[in-house]
Amino acid sequence: MLRQDTIAAVATPFGMSGIGIIRISGPEAFEIIRRIFHPSNENCPWESHHLYHGDITSADGKTILDEVLISYMRKPRSFTGEDVIEINCHGNPVIIQSIITQLQELGCRLARPGEFSKRAFLNGRLDLSQAEALAAMISAKSAKACAIGLAQLKGSLRKEIEELRLLLIDALAMLEAAIDFTEDTSAEKIPDIPPQINQALERMQSLLSSYLSARVYTEGVNVIITGKPNVGKSSLLNALTGKKKAIVTDIPGTTRDLITDTINIGGIPVNLMDTAGIREPQNAIEKEGISLVWENLANADVVILMLDVSKPLTDEDKIIIDKNKSGGIIVTINKMDLPQAWGIKTIEKLFPPEAKFLEISAKSGNGLKELKNTIMNLFVSNEIKNTGSAMITNMRHKLAIEKAFKNIQNAKESIANGMSAEFAAFDLREALDNLDEITGKKINDEILDKIFSSFCIGK
Ligand SMILES: Nc1nc2c(ncn2[C@@H]2O[C@H](COP(=O)(O)OP(=O)(O)OP(=O)(O)O)[C@@H](O)[C@H]2O)c(=O)[nH]1
Ligand SMILES: [Mg+2]
Structure with missing residues (x-):
C-alpha cells in the first residue's frame, strides 16, 4: 500500500554538528529534489542506491543553500518502500531549516513522529514488532539493550511468533477434524489434547520470563x-x-x-x-x-x-x-x-x-566495588547471555502473549473437561489473533497511530 503524499524530516538531532541528515519519502521525492539539487556531474545517471555530490539551491536557482551529498533509493528497495532521498548537508540548524523550507514550498509535508517507520510497516518492509524494536534500539540505554533491539529488528521475535502460529494452526487443524467427524456421524468425538498446545505454552512461558530479565537491560x-x-x-x-x-x-x-x-x-x-x-x-x-x-x-x-x-x-x-x-x-x-x-x-x-x-x-570509597557487584549480581541472569534468541522487551508484546497464553490454557482445559472441540477451536483462534497483534497482521488504526506517535521524528 503506497501513501500519496511526500514527507520530509530532519533525522539527526537539533544542534551544530558535522553533518545533518534530511530524509524525504514519497512519490514526489525524486521530482522535488531534482528541482533544487544541482549535481556536480552534469551527466548524473541517477542510479538507485548511489551517492551524488552537488549543491542545493533555492527553487529559483539563485541562492546556493549548501554543498551536499544526496543518496537516492528507488522504491521498493528503500526503508519505507517508497522513493527515498537522504540529503547529507552541513549540521547547522540554519542551513537545515532553509533546506526544509524549500522542500515544504515544493510540496513536501513535514513528517509526523514515526511516520517513516509507519510507511515501512504499511508497505510490508517491516512487521510491527520490528518497527518497535527499531525505536527501542534508538532509545536503548545499554549495549545489551541495543543488541536485543537489533536481534528483534533482524526478526528474532517475528520468527518465534510465526513458529508459534504454525503450532496453533496445526492444533486447530486437529480440532477441526474432530468437529467434522461429529458433523458427519452425530457422535461426539472427544479429541486428545494436541501436543502442539503444550509446546506453544512452554515456548510462550519462556518468552514471558525473558521479559523480566531483558527489562533489566532495557529499562x-x-x-x-x-x-x-x-x-x-x-x-x-x-x-x-x-x-x-x-x-x-x-x-x-x-x-x-x-x-x-x-x-x-x-x-x-x-x-x-x-x-x-x-x-x-x-x-x-x-x-x-x-x-x-x-x-x-x-x-x-x-x-x-x-x-x-x-x-x-x-x-x-x-x-x-x-x-x-x-x-x-x-x-x-x-x-x-x-x-x-x-x-x-x-x-x-x-x-x-x-x-x-x-x-x-x-568517604574513602572502601566497599563501593563490592556494593556495585552486589547490585549487579541481583539482576544478571544467564537467560540473557544469548541476545539473539527470541525475547520480549515491550509491554504491548507481553500483554498480547499473556492473552494468547490464557486462551490456549482455556482451550486445553475445555478439551480436558470433555467439552465440544468447537470451544477449544474458538479459543485457539483468539490466541492466533493475539499473536497477530504483535506482528501487526491484525491491529486497529488507533493502536497503530499510538505506537508510531511515540517514535522520534525522522524515524
Ligand atoms: N567519616 C565519614 N564521614 C562520612 C561518610 N559518609 C558521609 N560522611 C559524612 O557524614 C555527613 C553527612 O553526610 P551526607 O552524605 O550529607 O548524609 P545524608 O545521609 O545524605 O544526610 P541527609 O541529607 O541529611 O539525610 C557529612 O559530613 C559527610 O561528610 C563516611 O563514610 N565516613
Ligand atoms: Mg543527603
Whole structure:
C-alpha cells in the first residue's frame, strides 16, 4: 500500500554538528529534489542506491543553500518502500531549516513522529514488532539493550511468533477434524489434547520470563538509598556517580528533594535515587521530602538501607528497618573509616535472610566495588547471555502473549473437561489473533497511530 503524499524530516538531532541528515519519502521525492539539487556531474545517471555530490539551491536557482551529498533509493528497495532521498548537508540548524523550507514550498509535508517507520510497516518492509524494536534500539540505554533491539529488528521475535502460529494452526487443524467427524456421524468425538498446545505454552512461558530479565537491560533498575538523616546517603550517591550531584553537609536533614542519576554497572543502567533522611519532620519542606521517600520506596527494585556505624543505632534507624523487611535489600553499614559503635551481628537478625550486608565508607570509597557487584549480581541472569534468541522487551508484546497464553490454557482445559472441540477451536483462534497483534497482521488504526506517535521524528 503506497501513501500519496511526500514527507520530509530532519533525522539527526537539533544542534551544530558535522553533518545533518534530511530524509524525504514519497512519490514526489525524486521530482522535488531534482528541482533544487544541482549535481556536480552534469551527466548524473541517477542510479538507485548511489551517492551524488552537488549543491542545493533555492527553487529559483539563485541562492546556493549548501554543498551536499544526496543518496537516492528507488522504491521498493528503500526503508519505507517508497522513493527515498537522504540529503547529507552541513549540521547547522540554519542551513537545515532553509533546506526544509524549500522542500515544504515544493510540496513536501513535514513528517509526523514515526511516520517513516509507519510507511515501512504499511508497505510490508517491516512487521510491527520490528518497527518497535527499531525505536527501542534508538532509545536503548545499554549495549545489551541495543543488541536485543537489533536481534528483534533482524526478526528474532517475528520468527518465534510465526513458529508459534504454525503450532496453533496445526492444533486447530486437529480440532477441526474432530468437529467434522461429529458433523458427519452425530457422535461426539472427544479429541486428545494436541501436543502442539503444550509446546506453544512452554515456548510462550519462556518468552514471558525473558521479559523480566531483558527489562533489566532495557529499562534499567531503580535503586533507592534510604536511611535516617546524616548517615551518608548523599555522599554515597556522589561517590557512585563520581559527580557532586547532591549537597553533603554534617547538618542532619540536608537533602529534601529526590536526587537521581543513572550509572552503568556491568552493562545494566542503574537509576540511583538519593532521598531525604527519614525522621520526625521538622518543617513542611522536610515533611514533603519524607513522604516522597515512602512513595518511591514502593517502586524500587533495590533498597540500599544505610546505617551509620560510628554512632549507636537509634529508634529512627529501627523504624526504617521495620519498614524494609521485604526482598531486594542491601544494608550498607557506612562510615567504616571511623571507630565503630556496633557490629554487623547486632543488626543481622533484624532483616530477612535474603538481605545483603556490606561494610563501606562513602568517604574513602572502601566497599563501593563490592556494593556495585552486589547490585549487579541481583539482576544478571544467564537467560540473557544469548541476545539473539527470541525475547520480549515491550509491554504491548507481553500483554498480547499473556492473552494468547490464557486462551490456549482455556482451550486445553475445555478439551480436558470433555467439552465440544468447537470451544477449544474458538479459543485457539483468539490466541492466533493475539499473536497477530504483535506482528501487526491484525491491529486497529488507533493502536497503530499510538505506537508510531511515540517514535522520534525522522524515524
Ligand atoms: N567519616 C565519614 N564521614 C562520612 C561518610 N559518609 C558521609 N560522611 C559524612 O557524614 C555527613 C553527612 O553526610 P551526607 O552524605 O550529607 O548524609 P545524608 O545521609 O545524605 O544526610 P541527609 O541529607 O541529611 O539525610 C557529612 O559530613 C559527610 O561528610 C563516611 O563514610 N565516613
Ligand atoms: Mg543527603
